[in-house]
Amino acid sequence: MGVSTGTYFQAGLALALIVGLLAATAWLARKVSGGKGFGQGGMKVVGGVALGPRERIVLLEVGNEWLVIGIVPGQIRTLHRLEKGTLSDGALPASADKPFAQWLHGIANRQSHE
Structure with missing residues (x-):
């Protein structure tokens, strides 16, 4: 009993979605903080x-x-x-x-x- 190609495809899409959400959250946090890194503050x-x-x-x-x-x-x-x-x-x-x-x-x- 093997794992089908569709299962690998679904797992890959789920992983890509999670990585995309992390990148979008980091981008949004940077925009909200005015482009400065956290803890910089001048x-x-x-x-x-x-x-x-x-x-x-x-x-x-x-x-x-x-x-x-x-x-x-x-x-x-x-x-x-x-x-x-x-x-x-x-x-x-x-x-x-x-x-x-x-x-x-x-x-x-x-x-x-x-």
């Missing part, structure tokens, strides 16, 4: 550095500001705010030869001397 991760296995410092671009965020288990804190585009020389790496960690070290030293 926020962009510029860089980050791991301080330990569960501690990180992240540089976020939010609108016209850069935020230095400290992340530890159970807590997220804003460490520093910078106005986008109004940085002094050497305040933010202009290229890959000065990594985020060196920039962060420079900010920390500058604040401790103030």
Whole structure:
């Protein structure tokens, strides 16, 4: 007793219908959210550095500001705010030869001397 060709055809159509419904739902969700991906909302991760296995410092671009965020288990804190585009020389790496960690070290030293 074998499976007929019609059964394979019906299963293929059902699978195509399900995949089509998923694609249509994803397209509709993207249109409803204004074309932005979920969770984007005008926020962009510029860089980050791991301080330990569960501690990180992240540089976020939010609108016209850069935020230095400290992340530890159970807590997220804003460490520093910078106005986008109004940085002094050497305040933010202009290229890959000065990594985020060196920039962060420079900010920390500058604040401790103030």
